[in-house]
Amino acid sequence: MADVDLSEPEKVYILHSVQENLREDGRGCEDFRHMEVETGLISNTNGSARVRLASTDVLVGIKVQLTPVDPKKPNVGRIEFFLDCSANATPAFEGRGGEGLASEITAMLTRSYSCFSAIDYTSLCLLPGQQCWLLYIDILLLECGGNLFDAVSIAVKAALFNLRIPNVTMTKDEGGIELDVSDDPFDFKRLDVSGAPVIVTVNKIGHQHVVDASEKEEACSLAKVMLGITEKGTVTAMKKEGSGSLDSESISEMIESAKNVGIELNKCLLNILKEEEAKIEEPVGFLR
Amino acid sequence: MPTDTRRITGPETSRSPYDYCQIEISKEENQNELIKSDKKRKDGRLAAQLRPIFLKANVISQARGSSYIEMGQTKVICAVYGPREVMRREDFSLKGQLTCDFKFTTFSCRQRRQHQQDNQEKDLSVQMLEALEPAVCLHKYPKSQINIYATVLQNDGSALSAAIMCASVALATAGIEMYDLVLASSLGVLNTVLLVDPTLQEEENIANETGKSPQNAGTMTLAFLPSLNQVSAMTSDGQFLFDMINKSMQQCIENCQKLYPVLQQCLVEDVKEKANLTHA
Numbered sequence: 113m114a115d116v117d118l119s120e121p122e123k124v125y126i127l128h129s130v131q132e133n134l135r136e137d138g139r140g141c142e143d144f145r146h147m148e149v150e151t152g153l154i155s156n157t158n159g160s161a162r163v164r165l166a167s168t169d170v171l172v173g174i175k176v177q178l179t180p181v182d183p184k185k186p187n188v189g190r191i192e193f194f195l196d197c198s199a200n201a202t203p204a205f206e207g208r209g210g211e212g213l214a215s216e217i218t219a220m221l222t223r224s225y226s227c228f229s230a231i232d233y234t235s236l237c238l239l240p241g242q243q244c245w246l247l248y249i250d251i252l253l254l255e256c257g258g259n260l261f262d263a264v265s266i267a268v269k270a271a272l273f274n275l276r277i278p279n280v281t282m283t284k285d286e287g288g289i290e291l292d293v294s295d296d297p298f299d300f301k302r303l304d305v306s307g308a309p310v311i312v313t314v315n316k317i318g319h320q321h322v323v324d325a326s327e328k329e330e331a332c333s334l335a336k337v338m339l340g341i342t343e344k345g346t347v348t349a350m351k352k353e354g355s356g357s358l359d360s361e362s363i364s365e366m367i368e369s370a371k372n373v374g375i376e377l378n379k380c381l382l383n384i385l386k387e388e389e390a391k392i393e394e395p396v397g398f399l400r
Numbered sequence: 401m402p403t404d405t406r407r408i409t410g411p412e413t414s415r416s417p418y419d420y421c422q423i424e425i426s427k428e429e430n431q432n433e434l435i436k437s438d439k440k441r442k443d444g445r446l447a448a449q450l451r452p453i454f455l456k457a458n459v460i461s462q463a464r465g466s467s468y469i470e471m472g473q474t475k476v477i478c479a480v481y482g483p484r485e486v487m488r489r490e491d492f493s494l495k496g497q498l499t500c501d502f503k504f505t506t507f508s509c510r511q512r513r514q515h516q517q518d519n520q521e522k523d524l525s526v527q528m529l530e531a532l533e534p535a536v537c538l539h540k541y542p543k544s545q546i547n548i549y550a551t552v553l554q555n556d557g558s559a560l561s562a563a564i565m566c567a568s569v570a571l572a573t574a575g576i577e578m579y580d581l582v583l584a585s586s587l588g589v590l591n592t593v594l595l596v597d598p599t600l601q602e603e604e605n606i607a608n609e610t611g612k613s614p615q616n617a618g619t620m621t622l623a624f625l626p627s628l629n630q631v632s633a634m635t636s637d638g639q640f641l642f643d644m645i646n647k648s649m650q651q652c653i654e655n656c657q658k659l660y661p662v663l664q665q666c667l668v669e670d671v672k673e674k675a676n677l678t679h680a
Contacts, residue, residue, distance in 0.1 A: 353530060
C-alpha cells in the first residue's frame, strides 16, 4: 500500500477525532465514504464492474469457461479469484511487490465465498460428474485509498450480479452428450447474488472502532477485524489482522457494528444495482 | 525437490484415488453422526473435551529454540532461529522482524502434498504470524529478524492451533523476550453443537455439511494471550450465525485458559533439564 507518513501530532489528531465520533473527513464512526458503482463496462467479459470508493479504485472482470468437474465435488461449479496489483496504484507494487497483498485478499475472498449459501454453486454445474462452469474472477487494483478489502468485495458482488452466463443446449449423441454453448448475446442466464457476502473491515483506533478507514486512519490502527457478511447477517468468514491484539469484549463490539454495517451495505448495493439496470444509459466508465 | 517431468512418461496430471472414493466415505459417515447417542464423539471424547497433549521443548539442538507438540494424532515440530542480522539493506527497520513459515510435510495428509508452499500453507503462515506478533517484544530487537519454521508431521485436525502453541513455546525457549505466551484453540461448529479441538475427520465432515444449508457449519481458530487477557488472532471458515460467533469465541478462550498450565509446565521442565546439565 502507498506509504503514508504521519507525524505524531497528526496521529493524535485522528485518534481524538475518532474518539469524538467525528472523523477527520467529517464522517461518523460507522459511515462509509462516497461510492460509485458501475457494471457492464467491459464488453469482452461475461460480467464486469468498477467500484470507486473515495480514492480506492477497483475493476473486476469475470470470464466463464467450461471445465471438467472436480472429482471431489461432482455436482458443483467453481470460482477462482485472481488479483492484480497494478503498479499504477503505487510504485511499491512493481514487479512482485504486490504479491503478498494479492494473496491475502484472494484468500479472504475465497474463504468468504467458500460457504455454499454464498452463490448457487449447483446451478453452475451442467452435467453432474462431467462438466461445470468455472468463473475466473479477475480483479485489478487501479488506485489504493484505504479499505481495499471492502471495495474489492463490493466490486466482485456487483460483477457477479452483472454476470451473464450463456445458455447451453445439450443433445444426446451416440457415444456421449454434446454441449452447445449459445453465441446469441441475449440468450443467457443470471446468477442469484442475494446470498453473496461483502467484506466489512472494522479498524480499532484508540478505544473506538471505525468502518471504511481511509489510508491515514489505517496508519493509526494496530488491529482490524474483517468479516464476510451476507444480507441476512450470517458470517461467512472472519479474520483478525494487524500487529496488535484485542480484548474479547471489543471484538464482540466490532463484529456487532460490522454486522449492522454489512447488512445495510448489502441492501444498498443490491438496490443500486437494480436501479442501474432499470435505467438505460450510456456507460460512463472512466470518462467522468 | 525438483522433478524432471520429461523423464517420467506418464500422464501430465494425475489424481489420487481418494478423490473418487470420497463420496462413498462421506455417505457412510453421515449416517452415524458427529456425536453418537451416548453423547460421545467418534474417538470417544465428549464434545467439550480436548485431546491429550504431549509437549516437549528443545528438540532440535542446532536451533536457538524449538519444540514438538502432539495433540492426539496431530504432530507439529517447530524451530526458531535468530535474532540475526537482516541481510538486505532496504529491509532495514528499527523494529525487529518476525517471519513465519508453515509447512505440511508431503506425507502429513491423506493426499500427498507438494514440496512448494501452496496457497493454504501461505495463508496459514500469515495467520500464525498474526497470532505470534503481538506477543513478541519486537522493539527489543532492532535491525534483526527472528525466523520461525513450523512443520506439520502429521495432520489430524487443528494443525494451526497446534503450530501456534508449538511456536510460542519455541520462542520462549529461544529466550526471545515476550509479553506473554500464546495459546490457541480450534473449534468445529455444526448447527448448535460445538466440537472442541476437532479431528481432521470432523473438520472434513463439517466442510461437507455446508452444502446442505444448515444454520452453522464452520471451524474457528483463536489465539489468546492469557495473562494480558487479549485475543491475538481469530479466524473462521464456513458459515456462522451471528450469535454463534460470540459463543464460540468464549468457548475458545475457555479452552486456551485450560491449556495454559500445560505450556507453563513444559517450560519449567525444560529449565530444570538445562539446570541439571550445567550441574553435571
